[in-house]
Amino acid sequence: MTVAVACVDVSKTFGGTRAVKSASLEIRSGSIHALVGENGAGKSTLMGIVSGRVLPDEGVVELFGHPLRGGRPRDLKNLGLATIYQELTMYPSLSAMENVFAGQLPSTRGVVKTGEMRRRYDELCRMFDVDIPADTEVRNLSVSSQQMLEIMRGVQSDARVILLDEPSAALAEHERETLHRVLREIAAGGTTVVFVSHNLDEVLELSDTISVMRDGSLVSTAAAGEWTKQELIRAMIGRDLIVNDELHNVTAQSLLRVEDAGVGDYVHEVSLDLREGEIVGVWGLVGSGRTTFMRAVAGLEPSSSGSLWLEGREVPWPKRAADAIDVGIVMVPEDRKSGLVLGMDAVDNYWIGRRSSGLGRFLLNRERESRPVKNQARFFGFDPERTSTPVRNLSGGNQQKVMLAKWAGREPRVFLIDEPTRGIDVGAKAEVLTSLKRLARGGAGVVMTSSELEEVLAVSHRILVFALGRVVAEIDREDPNFSVEQIVCLGFRETGSTDVA
Numbered sequence: 001m002t003v004a005v006a007c008v009d010v011s012k013t014f015g016g017t018r019a020v021k022s023a024s025l026e027i028r029s030g031s032i033h034a035l036v037g038e039n040g041a042g043k044s045t046l047m048g049i050v051s052g053r054v055l056p057d058e059g060v061v062e063l064f065g066h067p068l069r070g071g072r073p074r075d076l077k078n079l080g081l082a083t084i085y086q087e088l089t090m091y092p093s094l095s096a097m098e099n100v101f102a103g104q105l106p107s108t109r110g111v112v113k114t115g116e117m118r119r120r121y122d123e124l125c126r127m128f129d130v131d132i133p134a135d136t137e138v139r140n141l142s143v144s145s146q147q148m149l150e151i152m153r154g155v156q157s158d159a160r161v162i163l164l165d166e167p168s169a170a171l172a173e174h175e176r177e178t179l180h181r182v183l184r185e186i187a188a189g190g191t192t193v194v195f196v197s198h199n200l201d202e203v204l205e206l207s208d209t210i211s212v213m214r215d216g217s218l219v220s221t222a223a224a225g226e227w228t229k230q231e232l233i234r235a236m237i238g239r240d241l242i243v244n245d246e247l248h249n250v251t252a253q254s255l256l257r258v259e260d261a262g263v264g265d266y267v268h269e270v271s272l273d274l275r276e277g278e279i280v281g282v283w284g285l286v287g288s289g290r291t292t293f294m295r296a297v298a299g300l301e302p303s304s305s306g307s308l309w310l311e312g313r314e315v316p317w318p319k320r321a322a323d324a325i326d327v328g329i330v331m332v333p334e335d336r337k338s339g340l341v342l343g344m345d346a347v348d349n350y351w352i353g354r355r356s357s358g359l360g361r362f363l364l365n366r367e368r369e370s371r372p373v374k375n376q377a378r379f380f381g382f383d384p385e386r387t388s389t390p391v392r393n394l395s396g397g398n399q400q401k402v403m404l405a406k407w408a409g410r411e412p413r414v415f416l417i418d419e420p421t422r423g424i425d426v427g428a429k430a431e432v433l434t435s436l437k438r439l440a441r442g443g444a445g446v447v448m449t450s451s452e453l454e455e456v457l458a459v460s461h462r463i464l465v466f467a468l469g470r471v472v473a474e475i476d477r478e479d480p481n482f483s484v485e486q487i488v489c490l491g492f493r494e495t496g497s498t499d500v501a
Contacts, residue, residue: 002029002064004161004192005050010059012045019045021216022059027209029064029160032183032193034203034224037213037236038425040395043196044165046213050194051083051163052076063161080160084153086169086196086396086423087337090146092139096132097121100153124152129178143170143335144286151179155186162186164195168202169423170334172286172451180206198425199452200229212236237427247461247477248441250278254312255445256329256414258297261306266292267469270306274414274445279436281460282449283487289469290449291334294416297447298331299324310413328413332403334422339403342392346382346402347373349391350409376405379438381431397428404435415439417448421455433459453487463487 005027012020020042027033037043048054050061052068052075061068063079090099100121106113121134132145141149147170154162168176183193183206197203203210204224211221212235220235256274261267267289274280282290296304299318308315310327318324324331333339340349347366350373374384382401391399400420407415420436421429436459440446450456456463457477465473465487475482 003027003062004029004031004064005194006060006062007046007050008060008062010046010049010056010061012049012054012056014045018216020049020056023213023216023218024059025211025218025221027192027194029192030187030190031208032187032195032206034207034210035194035196035213036198036200036203036210036232038397038427041213041236041425042216043213045216047083047163047165047194047196051081053083077157077159080158081163082154082157082159082161083163084150084165084167086166088143088146088150090138090149093137095135095137096141096145096149097134099138099149100124100156102153104157120156124156127155127182128152130175142286144172144175147171148175148179151182155182159191161192161194164193166197166423167195168197168199175286176202198423198429200232200426203232204229214238233426236425247279247437247459248277250440250461251276255310256297257309259307261293261296261304263289263292263296263301263304263469265469267296267304270469270471272447272464272471274447276445277440277443278461279440279446279448279459281456281463282447282466283453283456283463284466286451288466290466291418292469293466294331294418294447294449297324298329298416300331325410325412328411329416330407330410330412330414331416332407332418332420334419336396336399336403340391340399340406343390345390346377346387346405349402350376350406352406354410372409373405376408377401379408380404380435395424395428397424397432400424400428400432401435404432408439412444414445415447417446419450420448421450421452429455 003026007023007025010020010023011018023046035043035047045054049056063081066079069075091102094102097117101117106116118134125132128148130148132141132149138146138149151164151167154164168179171179187193204227207224209221210224210227210232212219212232214236253276254273255276256272258270258272261270270293272280282294284290292301295301296306297308299321302319304317306317308317315327316323341352347370351369370387373387377384377387380401382398382405386394386398391402394402417436420432424432433455436446436448448459461477463475463477464471465475475487
């Protein structure tokens with residue numbers, strides 16, 4: 001078959017780190033090719049080289065036999081290459097439709113063909129099975145809706161090769177299924193799809209071919225049917241991954257009690273009793289109200305209402321994040337961009353919003369400030385020697401560990417953690433989930449939500465199932481009648497019916 005993308009002995013070094021080492025790879029035209037590996041394995045750098053965003057130090061990249069020269073986006077577009085990054089590149093003040101057609105407006109003599117653009121936008125919405133109003137400003141859309149718009153933009157470009165970095169990380173299960181269908185359709189039409197994903201089930205289901213990277217090298221490429229999940233993990237990390245799913249016992253001591261929490265039309269009469277040392281998982285579809293509920297308890301929804309008790313003492317319902325922090329409640333957000341200042345290192349991020357531990361009013365003691373940051377770094381499995389590295393230069397998994405360390409440094413009693421493993425590799429996921437168990441063993445209460453039901457089950461003592469802004473079930477993992485099918489059926493209760501298939 002025709003080779004769409006060819007990398008020949010490609011290498012790239014950043015400072016003293018060789019990110020990609022003599023990588024050679026051929027990707028067949030019209031195929032779906034997955035690239036997997038741990039954070040720091042070199043996937044993003046190799047994708048950056050193929051996309052033209054990163055110039056290789058050595059080697060050649062060819063697109064349908066044409067050598068690629070990085071740094072010239074128009075040339076790459078003319079050759080039929082489109083790239084969709086994990087970090088959203090939306091224009092917040094523009095509408096959904098304008099974002100999809102950004103850089104590719106249909107026009108004649110400088111006059112935009114608005115009607116044609118609207119028809120094509122509606123066609124794309126039907127193709128992706130989404131209902132995103134064309135005129136809505138992107139700033140008002142959810143992360144998952146913005147991700148769908150990013151992918152729609154790539155498909156709209158009619159590219160011959162589409163590169164996608166974690167395309168489904170922010171999507172709900174039904175949105176992933178739609179994305180998979182669309183990618184299969186465009187591949188069947190001759191478009192080549194290359195994607196990076198940490199969701200190995202998705203990789204095995206969607207791909208024709210899978211390539212594994214480890215420590216900057218391509219260690220193996222084979223047809224998807226030749227891989228199992230365990231074999232992929234072993235190739236990625238060089239060993240078998242063992243995750244201890246045993247949960248510690250919790251006390252009967254109530255730590256956080258929430259009654260009748262509500263947020264407009266999004267959350268209705270939600271109650272929660274979190275015990276000391278307990279992890280409560282919150283699961284539901286995107287839009288079910290799970291994150292809005294957590295934001296309300298964290299003081300991030302000023303219009304919310306409810307009653308709140310901490311360690312048996314009633315406290316005012318928080319209307320600001322500072323109110324929640326003052327009583328010992330913090331929220332670790334899903335979006336790392338909103339939780340960290342990427343140009344700062346871990347030490348500076350740790351101390352943001354708090355009085356410095358410096359020697360004087362105008363003098364900072366860097367060594368003294370670094371000490372607690374390094375201690376927290378060790379706790380969350382982050383290399384203490386990298387606490388002075390700008391956060392933007394860290395992998396997604398390490399950024400997540402920095403964000404957890406930042407909030408743990410405030411010594412809260414309650415952690416509300418939204419999508420803690422979004423977009424990070426399997427090894428980092430295991431470390432992050434293990435650190436949540438450590439927090440709970442230390443006496444903290446943890447409420448976490450994830451689109452990955454498997455992860456919720458791995459760490460939670462109890463699970464709250466959300467649908468239509470309400471808790472439709474509370475399930476104890478030790479309940480002998482518990483089943484995964486029960487949770488899924490309850491979570492898909494979108495009509496408000498009390499009947500569960």
